[in-house]
Amino acid sequence: MFAAQIRTFEKYLRIERNASDCTCRSYLRDLADFCDFLRVTRIGSFEHITDIDGLAVRAYLADCARRNRKSTQARKLSCLKTFFSFLVREGLAAANPAETLKAPKRDSTLPRHLTVDEMFALLDSVPADTLLQARDRAVLELLYSTGIRLSELVGLNRCDIDQRSGTVLIRGKGRKERVVPMGRKAAAVVADYCARSQDLAGRHQPVNRAPVFLNNRGGRLSGRSVARLLDGWIERCGITHKISPHAIRHSFATHLLNAGADMRGIQELLGHASLATTQKYTHLHVDALMQVYDRAHPRSKIVPEGL
Structure with missing residues (x-):
């Protein structure tokens, strides 16, 4: 049709x-x-x-x-x-039948995110004894250290990783490019995996043009495979709630905000075109602050008289 x-x-x-x-x-x-x-x-x-x-x-x-x-x-x-x-x-239709219709108001809820302790427990639970374990560890470290989208992660090539500067070139939505720091730990883990998987990476193409993250056959790791490996490590480290790769991106942004990072800086790191998209994290941040206040401040539960 x-x-x-x-x-x-x-x-x-x-x-x-x-x-x-x-x-x-x-x-x-x-x-x-x-x-x-x-x-x-x-x-x-x-x-x-x-x-x-x-x-x-x-x-x-x-x-x-x-x-x-x-x-x-x-x-x-x-x-x-x-x-x-x-x-x-293009002159293929006289009018737009959807033009005047309004979309339903979206729910303002954010996906579940991990606490800092949970995030560290997850990352520390992944050994690097085998090549697959080294890959999984590098995937999780890079997800959390950069806040990269899943599609951006699996689209990375080895030439996008600059080990000298500790940065990664990310091609985001609309094919817009941004350069973000990896952090020392993630940079070291990614470098270790890339070195150990070099022979596999060069099996089908020049190593520099090969995907960063490979499946067993040397092809590009899929987004579905990343979700599966995350499920496995989440279960192994004892976290009881289900977490998606995108929830790690939310964890990255939330932890930066809670540590006092500038909103504009977070916007640049996430690759958001609009600051309004990034500002949804402020609601979560304020909610967390209110919970701390209600729990700890001595006057938070006093009901004023005559008001």
Whole structure:
């Protein structure tokens, strides 16, 4: 359904908007979901893209509300708005049926994060006796020391690691580049793993262009594999709640903020385009401070009279 228009839209994303593979896959997945909904529900005869109206989009969003979180609903609506806006611009549609629709207000909750003690317990629980253990240790150290996104981590090549300066070149969302420090411990652990895996890395390509993190066959480690290895080490070190790789990124930001780091600096390290995205951590920080105050301050529980 509408395959030609979707292919044209994909070219626009890749060429004009310079969107990453991950972003393109997300758009195409959401458009496929929308087309599947139209096909299965048969709420109208949509032989042409111009047949889709606001009622069809509203029906789809109502269906999304029953099965998706608010953040996912907002993303799917944003996808449709971008898609139809592109079609209007190209003269392939007369109007954007999603233009006036508003996304649901997103929940302001943050994913669970680890305390400093829990984070140190996790990192210290990983030995480096085998090559795989050395890899896992380097993965976890780099996740926490840089706050890198999972997609950025698995996309790293060996030429992106500067052992001399102790920094890593990260290609983030929108293919924007940033250079962040690794910290001495992470730099040493990553250097150890890279040295030990050099033969495996050079099996299919020049070592300098090889991925930093490798699977058993010498190929690039996948994001799913990183999530699995994290699950394994979380369980081994006795942490009872489930933690995702992205939660380590939240731990990185939260620990920096609690230690007094500047908000703008945290924004640069995380690669956030907007300071507003970074400022969500201030709410968590204030909540933590209020809990400490309520627990410890001698006058926090005194109820004022006559007020």
